[in-house]
Amino acid sequence: MDNFMDNQNNENNESNSNSAFQPASFSTQPQEAAQPAPAPSPFQPQPSAGNAFQPQPQAQAFVPKGAARPSGKNPPFTPQEIASFKHKAEGPIYATMVIINILIVVVAVVCSILAFFDIGPLTGQSGEFINKYVLGIEAEASANAEILVILIFLPIVLIAAVYFYYAQYRANAIRITEKNFPEIYEVVQEYAYRLGMKKVPNVYLAQENGVLNAFSTFILRRQYVVLLADLFEVAYLEHHDLESIKFIIGHEMSHIRLRHATFSYQISIMFANYIPILSTALSRAREYSCDRVAQHLVGVSGVEPMLALIVGKHLYKKVDVEDYVKHCHEVRGFFVFIYNLMASHPIMPKRIQALLKDHGSGRLFF
Secondary structure, eight states: EESSSTTTTTBBOOOOOOSSSOOOOOOOOOOOOOOSSSSSOOOOOOOSSSOOTSSOOOOOOOTTTTTTOOOSOOOOOOHHHHHHHSOHHHHHHHHHHHHHHHHHHHHHHHHHHHTTOSTTTTTHHHHHOOOOOOOOTTTTTTTTHHHHHHHHHHHHHHHHHHHHHHHHHHHHSOOOOSSSSSHHHHHHHHHHHHTTOSSEEEEEEEETTOOOEEEEEEETTTTEEEEEHHHHHHGGGOOOOHHHHHHHHHHHHHHHTTTTTSSSHHTTTHHHHHHHTTHHHHHHHHHHHHHHHHHHTTSSSOOOHHHHHHHHTTTTTGGHHHHHHHHHTTSSHHHHHHHHOOSSSSHHHHHHHHHHHSSOOOOOOO
């Protein structure tokens, strides 16, 4: 399951923003051609020599390439564009973890088979050590049998767990449809088209006692998105901030498009996920990737939803983004580095600084 954010680093979720540092919309607005301009301003585009009366778009601090156009149907992203949005370290780390995962399974199976012939590391004193300190089972138990049971039944347990989880949300959530929140339904349909998804994922709205979060997850051959009500409310209460919800939805649908929220992906790194630092680095890279895809999908920077995760749904519009970004550069030091290293999501200063760029990958470590 891929969460938008992790409860102030342990799965809380995403957002929207706009101009350089001051939240606004990234859609460009043309000047009025007949509007007199007393003096040239560095922030007002000047007429081009070729067409002095053609209205020019207003300068923006950040306009993602391939971002949603102000009007008209946007074409789907090409596979090359999708790949370009991914964090540069995501592929190499994932490949490394897949190899490690395969090695773990192969070594476990070989050692278990050898143990049946009373040879190998799962016998004698080494076997007792593995039983007690690695597997946490009684000394007289058979380590090889336990390992084989884990290898066989753990995927089955995972399947049962995800189906139970799916049943929970189907029973206690409202599905977004053409009649229930139709504007959100249209957003989901559009983003599925632009991301080139063969199936449009179901989106559910649920209440989790004030938690600001959203996530994408899966059952076999199907994925879905869950939006928690307190985060969803930013589109309907005092701010009427539909753009932030669009960014969050775009982020979660990107997890599905990039195959993060699939059974095959999770199985391929199931055991390697227990390796500290490496597993959290991959998780942070996935978040950066989905932030970038959502940024280009929606056409906004995505800063405001992050601010909502920091200060809450009522106050995030009051934050001075320029001042916060200055503060971001001061958030450093050894323990900040360690905290980020162990976190499944990038710490907010790094995440927001990455969002304020229109290209490149966010910082995973330093």
